[in-house]
Amino acid sequence: MHSVGITALAVHLPEGLRTNSWWDNKPIPYYGMTPPPTLTNKKHYAYDKAMEPYITDPFLGSIERRVVYNHETSVSLGVKAAAKALQAANLSANEIDGLIAVSMYPDRLGFGDAALIAEKLGIGGGAFNIEASCNGAMSALLTACGLVKSGIKSKVLVVTTTLFSRIIDDDKALRFVSDLSTAFIIGTVENGFGLLGSDSLHLGQTSGNWSIDIIEDQSLPINQRMRLRPSRLYAQVIRTTAEQYLTHTVKGALCQAKLSIGEIDCVALSTTTAWHAEFSANVLGIDKTRVINTYPQIAYAGLSTVPFNLYTAASQQMIKPGEIILLYGYGGQTEASAAIFRWNNISLGPPPDDATIINQN
Template sequence: MTASLREVALRSLAVAVPERVRTNAELAERHPELVRRPERGSLDRIMTNAESRPEMAKIDASILPYIDDPFRGVVERRSLSGDETSIGLEVAAGREAIARAGLAPADIDLLISVGFLPHHVGIGNAVYVARELGLRGAAWNLESACAGPLNALQNAFALVRAGEYARVLVTVSCAYTRFAREDDTLSWFLGDGAGAFVIASEGPGAEHLSSYSMHTADTCGSWYYQLELDDAGAPARVMRAHPDTGKLMRGTVEKHLRRCCEGALERAGLALGDIDFFVFHTPTAWFRDFACAALGVDPQRAANCYQHYANVGPALTPINLHYAAVTEKIAPGARVLVYGPGSVSSAAAMILRWGEVGLGPVPAKVSYS
């Protein structure tokens, strides 16, 4: 390291989720016909393999155990209700991360907010989070769908290492349930959540070894948002999937995974066998098993707490990493590879050498036992 660059560490990690839990029993009671005839829903059309090709073999095998489940492996999801917002979740996670780093809000020089989708149309969450936390420094928005947390962390590490800022707070949120209709089965594998990290130039923490990111233009058109009228007759943004989304995802997911993980390993001067633990973004119940099969990794060396949260978009990265840390699956000195894919945006991988990281508590109503 040259004299002009500073040491930098991930000092803390915290997560936050809404209080409301939506169960399969609740959905089955309200939508019995969709449970009896799942083939009529968009979730089934996306996740059922109608066309198998050799490059899809690993992911098809991972999906097979869930094919007769109308909920496709989801057990429960957490969803925003009442006056709860993604801004509030970012504030809660950010406040905890600052405290766990042994800092005060006035110590934070920069906030990078990854809000997907932000609470306000056309305006990201950053300044609202900064206001609620009482921050005095800069506040930026960075959005790259589900790869957003890793891209934000890469920027935070680089900025602190270069001396532009001494302490950066990264907050991440997902508000999927606000943009999906419950009578569309697509919403059944979606949830809401948030996380936050503090990156600083002093103190203990996890060391950044490498990063690798790529665009995912080959998934353009798979997911999109459109204006529709809600049940009250008001215009609302609604998430939709193209009929070919499932085929497109299965045809590109392994390519993105391999390129990013291999790229991060090469930049760190490491081999796959040098990695002690893997934290994959898990947008489906089977993604961990698929990723492990694709890379030839033992699933016991990879995190998966999907059953507690379902798909919470970019919040999966801090949530899965937090889960791995609080359950002591990773210990100080361990090399951890973190991977996050993002449709119509980016895919990214990062390698950390884990250290003494201040961890926020496990969310209420969640048991990892």
């Protein structure tokens, strides 16, 4: 069996940049989660302890977030990220024989972005979509690795796009999320490198805490868009389940890879909150400097967060060839996944373009 892994990685951020000044005249109390009354609750102590410094901050540690601007769409963002990945890998589109797209959520309801992105890029192979909520990038990553390892495909391009600003209507919630797109190519790598082990766990326990409504929007071609509607308890669900899903899947991935947590050099995970990196480091028992945290710069970017954090670590040379990296994602009502890679020489796309500040004040 071939060793498989990421051979190229790129990111594309939309043109708009919204800073905290957007909300200067709209102060709100702590949003999204009831502050813990005490830190003596041993069951959730690690989460509450990491969260404590942010409780009085109305932005919960977020400083900037990117948002779509000038008619940017899920497809246009995805195409730009994919083109950067192809250029970094020095590959033409016809050398890709499979494309997987994960979008949260696509502009075209019900059909996804895969075929449109493939057509615009000129890819000749198949293209399909995966829906795994905020774990979409990890689910697609492991699916692509399986396709290449089995010999069904030789090079698979994965494109992730997050458009939270178009599915969240609550102005308070928009303080904590970003729009962005990433792309990575999965192919064969040197033996002993690439994917070493993985594990996934379904999150049926979280069902019912997020729902989707369809609303009218005349600015889109089909005049409709999705709206994400969380329950009142969704943040408490994350708080009470985060540790068990993280430890379960990481333990399984380490076992499959025949490694210990002490051998992990870098962690790129879904930084749902500003304190998620520190919380995860404490739970795993590793130095928090090993866990990438881009929350202040982009807030939470849903399914695109893990590959964006990975790109950040690689571009800042926090990962060296031969080192071991842990990836972890959490997708409400779908699955959580952990994967361990030995870092190979990965081609990186260029840094994100500068943005236009679109604050209203």
